[in-house]
Amino acid sequence: xxxxxxxxxxxxxxxxxxxxxxxxxxxxxxxxxxxxxxxxxxxxxxxxxxxxxxxxxxxxxxxxxxxxxxxxxxxxxxxxxxxxxxxxxxxxxxxxxxxxxxxxxxxxxxxxxxxxxxxxxxxxxxxxxxxxxxxxxxxxxxxxxxxxxxxxxxxxxxxxxxxxxxxxxxxxxxxxxxxxxxxxxxxxxxxxxxxxxxxxxxxxxxxxxxxxxxxxxxxxxxxxxxxxxxxxxxxxxxxxxxxxxxxxxxxxxxxxxxxxxxxxxxxxxxxxxxxxxxxxxxxxxxxxx
Amino acid sequence: xxxxxxxxxxxxxxxxxxxxxxxxxxxxxxxxxxxxxxxxxxxxxxxxxxxxxxxxxxxxxxxxxxxxxxxxxxxxxxxxxxxxxxxxxxxxxxxxxxxxxxxxxxxxxxxxxxxxxxxxxxxxxxxxxxxxxxxxxxxxxxxxxxxxxxxxxxxxxxxxxxxxxxxxxxxxxxxxxxxxxxxxxxxxxxxxxxxxxxxxxxxxxxxxxxxxxxxxxxxxxxxxxxxxxxxxxxxxxxxxxxxxxxxxxxxxxxxxxxxxxxxxxxxxxxxxxxxxxxxxxxxxxxxxx
Numbered sequence: 001x002x003x004x005x006x007x008x009x010x011x012x013x014x015x016x017x018x019x020x021x022x023x024x025x026x027x028x029x030x031x032x033x034x035x036x037x038x039x040x041x042x043x044x045x046x047x048x049x050x051x052x053x054x055x056x057x058x059x060x061x062x063x064x065x066x067x068x069x070x071x072x073x074x075x076x077x078x079x080x081x082x083x084x085x086x087x088x089x090x091x092x093x094x095x096x097x098x099x100x101x102x103x104x105x106x107x108x109x110x111x112x113x114x115x116x117x118x119x120x121x122x123x124x125x126x127x128x129x130x131x132x133x134x135x136x137x138x139x140x141x142x143x144x145x146x147x148x149x150x151x152x153x154x155x156x157x158x159x160x161x162x163x164x165x166x167x168x169x170x171x172x173x174x175x176x177x178x179x180x181x182x183x184x185x186x187x188x189x190x191x192x193x194x195x196x197x198x199x200x201x202x203x204x205x206x207x208x209x210x211x212x213x214x215x216x217x218x219x220x221x222x223x224x225x226x227x228x229x230x231x232x233x234x235x236x237x238x239x240x241x242x243x244x245x246x247x248x249x250x251x252x253x254x255x256x257x258x259x260x261x262x263x264x265x266x267x268x269x270x271x272x273x274x275x276x277x278x279x280x281x282x283x284x285x286x287x288x289x
Numbered sequence: 290x291x292x293x294x295x296x297x298x299x300x301x302x303x304x305x306x307x308x309x310x311x312x313x314x315x316x317x318x319x320x321x322x323x324x325x326x327x328x329x330x331x332x333x334x335x336x337x338x339x340x341x342x343x344x345x346x347x348x349x350x351x352x353x354x355x356x357x358x359x360x361x362x363x364x365x366x367x368x369x370x371x372x373x374x375x376x377x378x379x380x381x382x383x384x385x386x387x388x389x390x391x392x393x394x395x396x397x398x399x400x401x402x403x404x405x406x407x408x409x410x411x412x413x414x415x416x417x418x419x420x421x422x423x424x425x426x427x428x429x430x431x432x433x434x435x436x437x438x439x440x441x442x443x444x445x446x447x448x449x450x451x452x453x454x455x456x457x458x459x460x461x462x463x464x465x466x467x468x469x470x471x472x473x474x475x476x477x478x479x480x481x482x483x484x485x486x487x488x489x490x491x492x493x494x495x496x497x498x499x500x501x502x503x504x505x506x507x508x509x510x511x512x513x514x515x516x517x518x519x520x521x522x523x524x525x526x527x528x529x530x531x532x533x534x535x536x537x538x539x540x541x542x543x544x545x546x547x548x549x550x551x552x553x554x555x556x557x558x559x560x561x562x563x564x565x566x567x568x569x570x571x572x573x574x575x576x577x578x
Contacts, residue, residue, distance in 0.1 A: 194490060223515065228572050235560050238552060
């Protein structure tokens with residue numbers, strides 16, 4: 001399947017959905033991009049700014065009128081199942097459906113169990129974004145040169161997987177095919193644990209008022225930047241991956257205990273080893289990108 | 290005291306000392322800046338690149354020859370006492386001495402107890418820097434528009450305090466006069482705790498190899514940037530402020546326990562409140578700068 005002349009719907013017009021629509025329109029000028037949002041205002045804004053070609057406030061109504069080739073669900077995690085159920089209820093063709101959600105295990109287990117007859121679902125999780133939200137901050141290059149996880153299970157349609165991989169590659173996104181269980185373990189470590197830690201850091205340092213933070217420098221600000229992210233998106237993520245996150249928080253706590261013990265004893269040798277090893281590991285990460 | 294024509298010595302030619310020397314030379318072209326380092330190579334580099342006017346490998350020898358007006362100690366924390374002792378041993382005039390170290394309580398207690406007859410010491414802690422090290426990354430604007438803590442105790446010379454405050458203001462650094470005990474409590478929260486947390490985050494996520502981190506995005510990288518900092522500088526900082534850091538790590542652990550409990554129970558209401566409050570607090574911090 002090539003993408004020219006295809007009909008693509010994007011459900012959810014926020015930073016992620018809006019930026020993806022722009023990138024797809026730029027790469028495939030002859031596709032028709034349909035934007036779906038409950039907010040008429042967002043649709044108006046998106047049409048006026050040529051972020052989408054057409055808009056609708058009601059996915060079911062839209063799908064009853066138009067057979068989509070690809071549907072991209074760009075909503076918070078908890079709404080994804082509901083959207084898939086809606087698509088399943090009304091789609092007459094067999095659209096390829098993907099999402100942009102940050103957790104995958106629970107969703108794909110549900111999708112596989114449901115065995116939808118008329119939805120070919122493949123999960124996507126692009127490692128792109130910002131702590132800022134909404135259509136006003138969209139960027140046509142948000143995804144360029146980033147990486148996207150794409151799920152594959154025993155029930156995943158080969159054709160749908162190929163199309164979704166192709167879509168990402170076409171807008172210069174490197175793809176990593178992964179099973180949903182492993183995906184959720186990895187993102188707990190690289191994204192959800194760091195997010196929880198940033199929140200806990202802000203919480204701990206502002207316990208007795210935020211006054212001391214008037215002196216915070218770039219180190220503190222960088223360490224806690226992600227704590228500014230949208231709460232409703234993160235409630236879904238933290239709850240839907242809570243098993244892995246709780247495990248990683250427990251590991252973190254153990255490491256904290258060890259460090260506290262080393263500090264209490266003033267064990268310079270162990271502290272030096274910890275600092276040297278850790279800073280060397282961190283320096284290596286940069287070079288992997 | 291004005292700064293024109295003064296003799297200023299900077300002990301330690303790294304990022305902090307080198308950048309300060311450049312800023313002072315730019316602001317006070319008629320001062321003479323003396324750089325002191327054990328490394329002849331660094332002195333050669335600093336002279337060749339006009340970072341300093343004159344250099345010496347031996348502070349005692351230099352002070353036997355030249356009466357400094359101001360001496361700035363830009364070494365790791367643990368060496369500061371040794372440098373002050375050296376100055377005390379050979380200075381014939383009564384130079385004003387300051388430092389750039391990140392902890393102050395232990396140092397100032399020692400200074401006040403020592404009652405040096407020929408050293409007027411005032412502690413400085415500029416909230417500027419980088420995780421990168423050395424003369425090759427110095428910037429003449431490293432300090433511009435940043436903030437610097439300056440210590441005041443019952444024994445601090447008024448004159449020396451005035452001169453040190455003046456020096457910082459002249460290179461566009463906002464100063465905050467503070468007592469050393471309160472200083473160390475504050476920087477534990479805004480700098481040392483975040484540093485320890487960044488190290489623990491890298492440590493926890495790389496326990497079973499660094500492989501997963503090939504997928505890390507900008508969130509992870511920002512959260513852990515400071516973990517790359519120089520180990521020897523941070524051993525000194527963490528050990529010299531360990532009482533406050535251990536207290537803050539304990540608070541952090543308590544908050545972690547609470548979050549783990551909320552996640553385990555799937556308590557959406559509490560999780561939402563935590564996320565909303567914390568992200569609102571973090572957003573406020575930016576606006577204080």
